[in-house]
Amino acid sequence: MSVVARQGVKYSIIGYLGFLLGTFSAIFIFPYDMEFYGKLRYILPTAEIIVPIIVFGLSFSNVKFFAKVNADGKHHNMLSLSLLAVVINFLIVVGGFFLIAYLFPDFKKLEVWKMKNLILPLALVLALSSVFNKFLTNYKRVVVPNIFENFVPKLANLGAFCLFFFMGFAEKSAYGFFFMMFVISFFGYGLYTNRLEKVRFDFDLGYFKKDNLYREILTYSFFGFLGNIGNYIAIKIDSYMIGEFISFEENGIYNNIYSIISLIVVPQMGLFNLSAPIINKVLANGDYNELDRFHKKTSLSLFFLGLVLFCCIAVGFPYLADFMKNGEDLRSSEPIVWVLGFAMLFDLATGFNGHIISLSKYYKFNIVVMLILAVLTITTNLLFLKHTDLGILGIAIAYAISLSLFNIIKIVFNYIKFKVFPLGIEMIYAMILGCISINIAIFLPDFKLNILNLFYKPAVVLILLFIGNYFLKIYPLDKYLNKTFVKSLFKF
Known part of the structure; x- marks a missing residue:
């Protein structure tokens, strides 16, 4: 090895x-x-x-x-x-x-x-x-x-x-x-x-x-x-601004929720190390059709797996908060879960936009984009802090706006230069399926024991997502959930 x-x-x-x-x-x-x-x-x-x-x-x-x-x-x-x-x-x-x-x-x-x-x-x-x-x-x-x-x-x-x-x-x-x-x-x-x-x-x-x-x-x-x-x-900058202009307690709540919702980006960990050589090769060959195909494939993978995790977190968070010390503070800030969650999902859906740019001859454009993101983040944070009473929810919205605009700029740039586009119709189907699954789980009756709700509602979401995916053929799970793939995970 x-x-x-x-x-x-x-x-x-x-x-x-x-x-x-x-x-x-x-x-x-x-x-x-x-x-x-x-x-x-x-x-x-x-x-x-x-x-x-x-x-x-x-x-x-x-x-x-x-x-x-x-x-x-x-x-x-x-x-x-x-x-x-x-x-x-x-x-x-x-x-x-x-x-x-x-x-x-x-x-x-x-x-x-x-x-x-x-x-x-x-x-x-x-x-x-x-x-x-x-x-x-x-x-x-x-x-x-x-x-x-x-x-x-x-x-x-x-x-x-x-x-x-x-x-x-x-x-x-x-x-x-x-x-x-x-x-x-x-x-x-x-x-x-x-x-x-x-x-x-x-x-x-x-x-x-x-x-x-x-x-x-x-x-x-x-x-x-x-x-x-x-x-x-x-x-x-979010942590700095909350601690500086709101309170340390609110900063703790915000970062606590951020840590939990960050679970949805786990599928992204390490995937770039695997994808970078492929991206580099197709860019060197100038095969932009292959780059577009690969870009769509990886973006769908990241988005679908992230969506599954987000749906489970969304329906389980209220019950999880009940088991956490000072959970009522987290429960009152639940909208942040949805705002950050959707922002991160869109980020996953755009795939490796930034990496395509950084591995190409246009790598300097990434510097421009990062500076734009920094200015956007500071500006939107200040707007929500000074002109609204939303507190840390406003910070979350500002983060979502700046991150989404950041990704849109990269999508447009990559489409103009390489004719690649990460988003596909399958993502819309997946989003609709996810919304339906969440709503069904939310409206199902609760058990008196919250520990049961914490496990059974996310389980319902998983079942609905897998059934829906089976009929709609959104994501080829059958290629991954097999003995060969599972064995490969343990072959170092």
């Missing part, structure tokens, strides 16, 4: 375990104190928004130029200078942060200022870690970085929460544990990199001054920075 295949299998396993840990915590642990959970979910995303500014795309350059600098034996030189540049950028960002506070005294009233002693150092640790993370991909090693990138944050949240709520530690102590988990992760990156190949720190600038290589690196880093900051702002 090749290194890539082994790493791919392990990467998927770690990804699913991390998701299960996050979902378990969201259902059974974090609802005990939504306010403190909301603070944790404010601190990390806020730090992550600052990270792209500090890194300035240098992490991507360590991948882009690795082959060249490695051939010249200067890859450790580039890594060393990248880490040094991150530290220098951090000092500049800190200086700008305090300058803003000096010029605009009201800035000190914001939560980001009050929590600066934790957020700023955390941003530095995350920035240094991101350089190592990308550097390790050059060695075709993605499993350990995936543990540090996706699993450790969930452990940090869970551990800090348990220390504070269940063990009675002070908030500062819980924050200290939270921060130290990322510090340990950073040193883990360094030790693992050193294990693969002994790191030789070299801060000499001579190699990069020759033939103005540094200009080429900085130019590429700048484009990486633009795309990355747009992505981070679009994804992380």
Whole structure:
């Protein structure tokens, strides 16, 4: 079995375990104190928004130029200078942060200022870690970085929460544990990199001054920075804005619901790694008819499987909330489940729109699209915060609007350039079938025991979906639900 295949299998396993840990915590642990959970979910995303500014795309350059600098034996030189540049950028960002506070005294009233002693150092640790993370991909090693990138944050949240709520530690102590988990992760990156190949720190600038290589690196880093900051702002800004302008408790509720509804994107995990080579090949061959066929097939797969999961969550959520601590707060915010759910379903239905662009000669357009998404997300969030009383429901609607417009832009672009279109009539049939299944399950009588309702209503939805799919032939489940396919899942 090749290194890539082994790493791919392990990467998927770690990804699913991390998701299960996050979902378990969201259902059974974090609802005990939504306010403190909301603070944790404010601190990390806020730090992550600052990270792209500090890194300035240098992490991507360590991948882009690795082959060249490695051939010249200067890859450790580039890594060393990248880490040094991150530290220098951090000092500049800190200086700008305090300058803003000096010029605009009201800035000190914001939560980001009050929590600066934790957020700023955390941003530095995350920035240094991101350089190592990308550097390790050059060695075709993605499993350990995936543990540090996706699993450790969930452990940090869970551990800090348990220390504070269940063990009675002070908030500062819980924050200290939270921060130290990322510090340990950073040193883990360094030790693992050193294990693969002994790191030789070299801060000499001579190699990069020759033939103005540094200009080429900085130019590429700048484009990486633009795309990355747009992505981070679009994804992380919700938690910042809710914590800053509404409350930490509402931020906890929103993120709790988001964690649960994110179950519907599980089918997407790892699928791009399988699809990327195929997309790359057909783009290279210019076979856009095959690209359109493959695009429709993968989009339908993602959408149908996501729809099945969403329908089960939609009918089971009210009963699940009854088993959760402070479930009444979640139950009162149930509309968020529907808003986020439909937005994510549309995202799944559009398939790998962004990946098609990023793997083509038009890859720079992705940067434009990400910046558009960032601006849309901030603008719609501010509109709903300032001009409505919808609270976190308004944030959810803003997220849905910006994400949907983002996907529509990519659909139009791909249709113009490649004549590919992800949506099909089968998706409409699936949506109608899903709506009918949900309504039938909702109107069925409830048992007195909610535990029965929690299982029997989603089970009804599953049965109706499978029966409807059998007659309408929407999705070829028969190709997957057979002995050969099941056995293949366990053949590593």
